[in-house]
Amino acid sequence: MNIASAGALGPRLGAGREADVYACSDGAVLKLYRPGFGGHRTETLALRSLEDRGVAPRLVDVVECDGRTGLVVERLAGPDMLTLLQRRPWRLYALARSLAKAHLAVHRVQAPAELTGLRQVLATRIRDAALPQHLLDFVSRLLDGLPDGDRLCHGDYHPGNILLAADQAAVIDWGAATRGVPEADHARTLLLLRWSDPLPGTPLVSRALIAAGRSVLAHAYARDYRRGSPPLRQTRSWLVVHAAARLSEGIPAEEERIIGLLERARKGIA
Ligand SMILES: Nc1ncnc2c1ncn2[C@@H]1O[C@H](COP(=O)(O)OP(=O)(O)O)[C@@H](O)[C@H]1O
Ligand SMILES: [Mg+2]
Known part of the structure; x- marks a missing residue:
């Protein structure tokens, strides 16, 4: 899957040391890791192990974009x-x-x-x-x-x-x-x-x-x-x-x- 299937990118919701988080058009967010960081592997493993536990958003997909790995994650409406x-x-x-x-x-x-x-x-x-x-x-x-x-x-x-x-x-x-x-x-x-x-x-x-x-x-x-x-x-x-x-x-x-x-x-x- 490539980045296009994550839907059109909306506003940036967060920018940390390792990744930027964007809203996607289809009820998801895209967490796009910067090259050189391994956090996406860890985050993918953790989110998969949490599926159906009701304590974390669902991991929808893992995509590649210009050498960066992105996690497409269910978007949650509430504030932090x-x-x-x-x-x-x-x-x-x-x-x-x-x-x-x-x-x-x-x-x-x-x-x-x-x-x-x-x-x-x-x-x-x-x-x-x-x-x-x-x-x-x-x-x-x-x-x-x-x-x-x-x-x-x-x-x-x-x-x-x-x-x-x-x-x-x-x-x-x-x-x-x-x-x-x-x-x-x-x-x-x-x-x-x-x-x-x-x-x-x-x-x-x-x-x-x-x-x-x-x-x-x-x-x-x-x-x-x-x-x-x-x-x-x-x-x-x-x-x-x-x-x-x-x-x-x-x-x-x-x-x-x-x-x-x-x-x-x-x-x-x-
Ligand atoms: N699944 C989600 N649904 C809605 N907003 C999200 C979701 N994941 C991240 N965000 C938004 O993006 C911000 C940064 O995400 P986070 O995963 O905490 O990355 P970091 O803190 O490393 O920048 C969050 O504070 C939140 O505002
Ligand atoms: Mg955070």
Whole structure:
């Protein structure tokens, strides 16, 4: 199939590091990856394993266009959860509940064998994180003690990657999916909710509101996830390992806080 069969391209809905997303004329979106990125393989594998689970849009086709691979995906009408949290903050608890519920549903899915193991991905990212030697040693030892798993892990599960149509949550953006244990994927979400920085340029007042809202959201999501899950193991260790790996994403505003978190974890301070 070539790009023409995806229907005429409409407006661009998103532009990330790896891909652009366009509306198509026929009720689908086209996620067109830039050359040199492998996320389309991962996203294809993940979306196929999620078919008929009711937690992700349907993958319609995979197309080629000028050396770029595109995923044609069912288009969902609703806004993303981040936008909704900003528009209707009083719905925070209900939204936290659907954030946890959809994540638990993802973790009931067995990951395709071809997906890379999460521990392997983390080991590479930690090596790329330019950590001081004592923290690299600490985090590497921590990662060595953590288990492999066979569950589908999203890899970047946060409210911006959840679309809500008719109050049904659908998870998008599967380019960082891996095989692993649910606690690991859950810990990355806790890290993003509690620690990641608002985009540069966000005014101070909004920053304060975002920080307060996030802390409540993180708390409610953690509680609802825990309630629906078998007992969670080593979530804190996974969070520390994910924090170290996050440094490889090169977000200067987060560096000092993350290093502080790692130093405290190394000294055994909660
Ligand atoms: N299936 C979909 N239905 C409707 N909009 C979508 C869909 N997939 C992606 N989008 C839109 O495109 C944006 C970017 O998509 P996403 O897969 O999250 O890529 P990235 O965050 O890597 O740029 C989303 O925030 C959303 O606005
Ligand atoms: Mg996204």
